[in-house]
Amino acid sequence: MNSWQRVVTESKQSLLQITNRVRVNSVKGFLSLVLVGMSLSLAIAACSGNSSNSATDNPSANKKRDVEVTLVSFAVTRSAHDAIIPKFAQKWKQEHNQNVRFNQAYGGSGSQTRAVIDGLEADIVHLALALDTKKIEKAGLIEPGWEKEVPNNAVVSRSVAALITRPGNPKGIKTWTDLAKPDIKVITADPKTSGVARWNFLALWNSAIKPGGGEDKALDFVTTVYSNVPILTKDAREATDAFAKQGQGDVLINYENEVILAQQKGGKVNYVVPDVNISIDNPIAVVDKNVDKHGNREVAEAFVEYLFTPEAQQEFAKAGFRPVEVVAQNKEVLKEVADRYPKVNNLGTVQDYGGWDKVQKQFFEDGAVFDQIQSKIRR
Structure with missing residues (x-):
């Protein structure tokens, strides 16, 4: 039996002895019991404190x-x-x-x-x-x-937006404006269902606005580019598969980091990072x-x-x-x-267009700009 256990046992015995000798309903007996109870509590607290100190000496006891x-x-x-x-x-x-x-x-x-x-x-x-x-x-x-x-x-x-082309870039795609040429097929996902595609849309819109174009010019340009999109995939992964595995399109709009990661895995990717771009x-x-x-x-x-x-x-x-x-x-x-990373000299942000709440409302909600563009395109 250790020291603190002996103290507790002896205190309990004292309490029992006093209880047997005094009548609780007398004032003297009541005070005696209170004093012994307080002594017992103090003894236990003091000994418990010593026990805690000994645990502190053991580093494993402090592990959370x-x-x-x-x-x-x-x-x-x-x-x-x-x-x-x-x-x-x-x-x-x-x-x-x-x-x-x-x-x-x-x-x-x-x-x-x-x-x-x-x-x-x-x-x-x-x-x-x-x-x-x-x-x-x-x-x-x-x-x-x-x-x-x-x-x-x-x-x-x-990241920023990148234009991924076929090996050797046979169509000579170097800038956003090249995507509006009549013989170019562009692969991207549907911004109504894909977050990546919303960035792609904003990159296209920004490419018309940043050099000094107004919203009318941006609307005409983006409409022309989407008329060159043969199919809008559900998400970015499907868009990549359509371009890389199914051989569709001349150019794929994607994140730069996706391209770099593919190269690190041994893939050979031809791509261009336009000088006018959007901060993803x-x-x-x-x-x-x-x-x-x-x-x-x-x-x-x-x-x-x-x-x-x-x-x-x-x-x-x-x-x-x-x-x-x-x-x-x-x-x-x-x-x-x-x-x-190729240097981007003219980098836009979503804040330039009022933040995502405003961008979502202006471009991607039902009946907004993207739906208006789609209504003009015959696929």
Whole structure:
């Protein structure tokens, strides 16, 4: 029997002896019992404190319970996150003596958005466009103002639009204006169903606006380009398959990072990055309702912050994404990888057109600009 157990046992025996000797309904007896009870409580508390101190001497006693985090992202970020997550987990372990396990789910940004809204309990979402994140916000899962909680309006990875051509570029496609030529067949997905295709549409519209054209000129140009689209696929993957596997079209509009990733896997891809382009911005957000439910907000927010560090941005660069410049140190990352990315001198953003809420309403809702364009085209 150790010392604190002896103290507790002796105190209990004293209490029993007093109980047997005194009548509780007398004032003296009542006070005696109270005093003994207080002595017993103090003895137990003091001895318990000594026990805690001895546990502190054992490092394993301070180890926190493991924590799980669920990350839901769009497909082409997988290689970057697979490299980033182990680095973050090691850092967190060193600083907090706690293991972090990540559950990961990848797919099309639109389908991932629907899955989270329908019940996939993501703690963090990294999606292709802020419009998808906004949908999760409107479903009540993310608190408004998430864009301001981290750097760069929450844009953690970015790319630009690229024009992928046939080997040797037999049609001589170099700029957006080439897509309006009558003998060019353009492959892209339907912006009504594909997030990537919304970026493609905005890149085309921006290419007419940025050099000084008005909305009428942009409408005419984009209408001409879409009249050269033989089929609108459901999503970006189907568009790529139609171009690469089925041999349809002369040019495919796609993300630059997809092209770089394909080259890293051994593919030979002919492509052009137009000098007038759109910044394809991919936001990150903590899913407030789920992290509060899971009790893992601290680690989820720390991971999101970590994604903006040079270490994480280097991994995004390896996966074909252009590093974000918001963190001063990331400018060094940009210098290191500058030769991978053609310089874009005239880069537009979705903010130039009022943000995604306005863009969605103006271009992609039923009866909006894209539907008007389609009504003019006979396929």
